Amino acid sequence: MADVQTTNQSILVVGGGMSGITAALEAAEAGYDVVLVEKNPYLGGRVTQLYQYFPKLCPPNCGLEINFRRMRQNPKIRFFTMAEVAGISGQEGDYDVTIKLSPRYVNEKCTCCGKCAEVCEVEIDNPFNYGMDKIKAAYLPHEFAFPMRYVLDPCLVGTDEGKKCLEACEYGAVDLDMEEATFDLRVGAIVWAAGWDPYDAAKVDYYGYGEYENVITNVMMERLASPNGPTEGKIVRPSDGKEVKNIAFIQCAGSRDENYLPYCSGICCLASLKQTTYVRELYPDCDVTVFFIDIRALDRLEDFYTKVQEDEKVTFIKSKIANITEDEDTGDLLLEGENTRTGEQILMNFDLVVLATGMVPNGIQVDGAPEVPCDEYGFLVNDPEKTGIYGVGCVRRPTDVASSVQDATAGALKAIQSIARR
Amino acid sequence: MENMVNYDPSFAEEVFRDVDAGDEIKMCMNCGVCAGSCPLREHMDYPPRQIFGLIRAGKREEVLSSKAIMLCTSCYTCVVKCPRNIPVMDVMHGLAHYALKQGYVPRKDTASFGKEFWKQVYRLGRIDEKDLPRRVFFSGGLVEGIKAMLNFMDIGLRLMLHHRMKLLPERKIKGVKSLQKMLDKAEGLGKGGAAA
Ligand SMILES: Cc1cc2nc3c(=O)[nH]c(=O)nc-3n(C[C@H](O)[C@H](O)[C@H](O)COP(=O)(O)OP(=O)(O)OC[C@H]3O[C@@H](n4cnc5c(N)ncnc54)[C@H](O)[C@@H]3O)c2cc1C
Ligand code: SF4
Ligand code: SF4
Ligand code: SF4
Ligand code: SF4
Numbered sequence: 001m002a003d004v005q006t007t008n009q010s011i012l013v014v015g016g017g018m019s020g021i022t023a024a025l026e027a028a029e030a031g032y033d034v035v036l037v038e039k040n041p042y043l044g045g046r047v048t049q050l051y052q053y054f055p056k057l058c059p060p061n062c063g064l065e066i067n068f069r070r071m072r073q074n075p076k077i078r079f080f081t082m083a084e085v086a087g088i089s090g091q092e093g094d095y096d097v098t099i100k101l102s103p104r105y106v107n108e109k110c111t112c113c114g115k116c117a118e119v120c121e122v123e124i125d126n127p128f129n130y131g132m133d134k135i136k137a138a139y140l141p142h143e144f145a146f147p148m149r150y151v152l153d154p155c156l157v158g159t160d161e162g163k164k165c166l167e168a169c170e171y172g173a174v175d176l177d178m179e180e181a182t183f184d185l186r187v188g189a190i191v192w193a194a195g196w197d198p199y200d201a202a203k204v205d206y207y208g209y210g211e212y213e214n215v216i217t218n219v220m221m222e223r224l225a226s227p228n229g230p231t232e233g234k235i236v237r238p239s240d241g242k243e244v245k246n247i248a249f250i251q252c253a254g255s256r257d258e259n260y261l262p263y264c265s266g267i268c269c270l271a272s273l274k275q276t277t278y279v280r281e282l283y284p285d286c287d288v289t290v291f292f293i294d295i296r297a298l299d300r301l302e303d304f305y306t307k308v309q310e311d312e313k314v315t316f317i318k319s320k321i322a323n324i325t326e327d328e329d330t331g332d333l334l335l336e337g338e339n340t341r342t343g344e345q346i347l348m349n350f351d352l353v354v355l356a357t358g359m360v361p362n363g364i365q366v367d368g369a370p371e372v373p374c375d376e377y378g379f380l381v382n383d384p385e386k387t388g389i390y391g392v393g394c395v396r397r398p399t400d401v402a403s404s405v406q407d408a409t410a411g412a413l414k415a416i417q418s419i420a421r422r
Numbered sequence: 423m424e425n426m427v428n429y430d431p432s433f434a435e436e437v438f439r440d441v442d443a444g445d446e447i448k449m450c451m452n453c454g455v456c457a458g459s460c461p462l463r464e465h466m467d468y469p470p471r472q473i474f475g476l477i478r479a480g481k482r483e484e485v486l487s488s489k490a491i492m493l494c495t496s497c498y499t500c501v502v503k504c505p506r507n508i509p510v511m512d513v514m515h516g517l518a519h520y521a522l523k524q525g526y527v528p529r530k531d532t533a534s535f536g537k538e539f540w541k542q543v544y545r546l547g548r549i550d551e552k553d554l555p556r557r558v559f560f561s562g563g564l565v566e567g568i569k570a571m572l573n574f575m576d577i578g579l580r581l582m583l584h585h586r587m588k589l590l591p592e593r594k595i596k597g598v599k600s601l602q603k604m605l606d607k608a609e610g611l612g613k614g615g616a617a618a
Pocket of ligand 4: 449451453470504
């Protein structure tokens with residue numbers, strides 16, 4: 001593993017989402033050596049967990065697959081999964097970086113035959129589906145995973161279950177003796193593309209997320225709608241598995257709020273509009289209500305908004321919902337607020353509520369790393385005076401894939417300039 | 423230009439300048455959370471967001487004579503929830519106080535409650551849970567007083583059962599004189615209570 005030879009002409013990309021993959025490919029295709037490190041056992045980032053992309057509503061896997069092919073064809077890119085940055089020192093043109101690899105307990109001999117999962121009886125919360133279902137502790141992260149290789153959860157190490165998996169594997173791919181490892185890299189520039197985490201909706205306590213089963217978040221909704229999700233694409237209530245008839249979206253759930261995330265998360269309006277189409281496609285009788293402060297669908301994305309507005313089963317109500325209470329017997333949810341166009345009080349019942357939660361940037365949290373400027377909310381700022389480490393994509397601002405890709409291309413150029421300046 | 427509305431900013435400017443916490447409403451984004459969570463919203467003619475909207479629209483009379491600004495019970499719900507960190511409650515109190523100074527009179531029962539409340543705090547340094555309602559109920563005459571008493575008897579008995587209301591009259595707090603000095607000073611500064 002640690003046989004990676006790099007020089008101060010190489011570029012390190014941290015994070016293997018759309019932004020990181022783009023930055024790595026652009027730099028490699030321009031002739032530079034690139035090392036990409038990704039924390040998850042697979043590449044692709046949050047986009048792998050989406051059902052469809054707005055505005056064209058195509059599945060994200062096509063786009064990802066094209067990029068993976070570009071990566072496979074390019075010997076200039078080396079990538080590591082289950083890898084994180086443990087240390088950075090030095091300056092522009094000459095950084096020493098320590099990479100930490102977490103054990104996967106499965107080596108490159110894995111053929112994805114699935115025997116280990118068959119015999120394994122231990123189950124864990126499925127992180128890919130935000131814990132909405134269980135998965136065997138020997139698992140493939142998802143059906144389009146790249147690299148296509150199983151993972152064993154650390155809970156199997158030293159147990160009889162672990163031994164069962166080892167014995168079931170006919171290819172000698174299970175290796176329970178793998179340990180955490182570190183290795184050092186020398187690079188000339190770093191692109192930070194660690195993306196975003198969904199805001200913890202439980203913090204907005206008056207919406208009852210975590211307490212009321214039928215209050216879910218927008219990222220969970222993407223999984224529910226996905227054919228490879230926990231419900232095989234059925235949008236149902238977590239409490240009783242009933243298909244939805246009357247669903248509400250609450251915009252700015254936590255965002256644009258001085259008590260939680262003071263900024264606008266940029267994409268959640270479009271995400272809810274898109275999810276509205278998921279629901280309407282699947283269930284022609286289902287009513288959808290979107291509660292908003294204002295809908296932020298910029299530029300040509302406004303056409304998408306206009307199209308959704310034309311659907312007579314979709315109602316838009318200008319109101320930030322002020323409270324949710326649950327009917328314990330039915331699991332239905334009572335929403336309270338004020339319709340700010342008419343001044344009327346809102347008291348409406350729904351069988352499922354989706355919170356359009358925002359994005360929190362994954363900033364640089366590495367002890368002793370050179371300082372990279374951030375704004376007051378933790379988004380990285382590219383300061384022309386402090387070059388060498390560049391944020392790209394959602395670590396710089398909450399945005400969609402198209403803008404992330406543009407930003408990452410610009411970041412790759414900046415990283416190349418850092419090397420060329422030497 | 424048929425659809426043009428002429429807004430008069432002079433009342434908004436007056437509020438920003440002369441009402442305690444009045445300039446805070448500049449931050450309001452019209453989201454409706456305060457109006458959607460105020461426990462008294464059904465009794466208010468205009469819940470807080472609408473009051474702020476009326477101020478911006480220059481509706482001086484509607485705002486200063488509104489029932490809403492006098493009804494706020496300082497429960498803090500709106501303050502805790504407002505996404506723009508606006509001390510909505512302080513603005514409501516500021517407006518109530520300002521309206522009184524401008525000679526607007528609240529509804530009779532609101533006024534008598536406020537006056538009795540204030541008098542009692544001034545005299546005892548605390549509220550007497552029996553004495554205050556009694557005074558308020560009978561402020562409108564004997565018959566009305568008895569009717570109101572009968573109406574609230576149930577609550578009164580339950581309060582007593584849970585030791586939330588004593589049978590004996592409340593005594594003055596220690597150092598009530600110092601409290602009175604503080605209240606006098608506050609009043610002198612124009613930050614007095616409901617009976618200002
Ligand atoms: C509900 C929802 C729906 C959306 N739908 C759409 C849509 O339809 N169309 C669209 O264009 N956009 C959509 N978006 C936005 C889209 O998800 C983002 O634009 C995109 O994920 C940005 O990619 P990224 O690479 O910057 O970040 P990410 O996708 O978050 O990728 C970051 C990667 O970095 C890894 N990482 C994190 N920390 C570290 C670390 N310390 N070390 C190593 N690796 C690390 C992560 O594991 C991840 O793989 C949606 C967003 C939400 C919330
Ligand atoms: S680890 Fe072995 S048993 Fe498990 S999927 Fe891979 S090859 Fe099959
Ligand atoms: S994008 Fe829409 S839902 Fe998201 S924070 Fe901005 S306004 Fe609110
Ligand atoms: S909650 Fe705050 S921002 Fe929203 S309408 Fe009320 S005062 Fe304005
Ligand atoms: S503090 Fe006043 S205005 Fe605010 S919610 Fe309570 S009663 Fe309503």
